[in-house]
Each structure stands twice: as C-alpha cells, then as structure tokens.
Amino acid sequence: MRRRRTGWRSCFWATAETSPAGKAARKRYKGEGIVNGSPQKVWECLKPDPNGLRVKWDNNVKKFELLEQVSSDVTVCRTVTPSAAMGIISPRDFVDVILVKQYEDGTVTSNATHVNHPSCPPQPGYVRGFNHPCGCFCVPVPGEANKTKLISFFQTDLGGLLPRSVVDSFFPSSMTEFYSNLTKVVKSLK
Template identity: 50%
Template sequence: MKLNFSQRFVDVVLVKRYEDGTISSNEAELSPPLLRFSRKDSNHPVVCFCEPLPGEPNKTNLVTFFQTDLSGYPNPIPTKALWTPSFPHSMTSFYANLQKAVKKIP
C-alpha cells in the first residue's frame, strides 16, 4: 500500500539571523491556491529551532516539532506497519540534506 501525502505545497519561507547566532524560519502558504495546479488538502507545519550552544561556537542544537497526519484513517492507525514507513523517510532525507548543506557553509 502506498500513501499520498500533502507535501505538495509551495510556500514562502523567510529565514532571519539574530545577533546571538539564532536562526528562525517562518513560512506562509501562498494564497489563493490555484485549484487547477493543486488539490485541496491540509499541510501540517514542521517547526525547527536552531540554537547556538553556549561555549561551543561550531555547534548548534536543532529541535524539531512535527505533526504526522494520516488523513482518512481512523484513530488509532490500523497497523504500525502502515504508519512506520510513511514518515521516517522524509525526515531522514531532511536531516541528511541539512547535514550536507551545513558542511558547505564556510
């Protein structure tokens, strides 16, 4: 069984750097959606905080908050086998790509 997720949204992302080294990123969904190019669905936000570690100028603490939603499935989710492969791949890719991007920063 394959699952179809709602990560097909185009968002505007603002990244702000603060004097203490903290970085924030805020996104806003573009409005109004063009229905011929997108389908109506929900998009749950993922929030990442990058916080400099005191006394460790080359290290950052990354905290991520996310919500998974298997819309249309009753609670609780029918089987762990259905849920387990649906989320970790995308987050694994996110962290792997983040690690590669950070290594490229001079």
C-alpha cells in the first residue's frame, strides 16, 4: 500500500492510498482536521438531507434526493454533482445507502456505500458514479466544547472514461476546498 500526502490547508491534511498490488487501482482519500464548532453544528452542515445546508455550501453537491427512509438511521439517497475540472468531468449522480449514528460522547458518524435502487436507474445527462465504503466522523475534542475533529474518507469511482491523471488531480484540491468551505459555513452559524 502506497501513501502520499496530497494537500495542506489550515490545519487540515489529506492522504491518498493506492490499493495493494493485485487489486483494482483505486485510491482511498482521507482528510482530517479540527473545525471550530460543536459536533452538532458541524453535523448540521454535513448531514445528507434534501433540505439541508450541504447543497448550499459544498461545491461538489448540487442536489440530494431521499429515495427511501429504511429506518430512523438508514436512508437511500441520490447525490447529484455538477460538472467539474472546467467541464472535463461531466455531472455525476451517486446512489448510496447511508447509515447515520450518534454516540453518547457526542460523536456523529455518516457511513455510505453504493447501492442499486429500483426507483433510481441511471439518468440521462449524468454519469453514474460509485462510492465504495466512505464516510465522515464528527468527534468532540476533549476539553474543547466548541471544537470538532472531522475525519472524512472516501474511495469513489467516478465512472465514465476519465484519464487517471484528471481524477488524481481533482480529488485533493476538491477535498481541500471542502474543508475550507465547511469551516466558513460553520463559523457563520449562530
């Protein structure tokens, strides 16, 4: 397994790992940093909710659609992304089963993976992407009521016929922008 640091911004960092030899060549990305705000505030900005804040600040999320409420903490959602990298990457859509868990210590996690859903076949105008197991953890910082350690990880197959170099250059900068924009929106909440 090969690791490399892919970006720095503020107190956030991201790493990329390639799969071990003999397995599909996909990268896993992990971001980690401290956000000034309680886990509840940070989660309010991150949660996969069709009427939530994320579609307003995350440049990589154009729309969330709730396809099915399986239980109180499990949903099936469609996420739509805009085109990216100056139009080189066409709009994508992703259909995922999402598990949200809240723990006694204040930690909130969101975990997702691709699923086929009968009410959402591939849509014209979008390339169907696939999220392998991914998620984020909003963890309280001990002794700091207004700070959250955010750990995010993803391994996404964007689908389509994109050159590996385009994908490799897109994810690190996108992740850095994600943390930067999240920090701004959490700060703006009262």
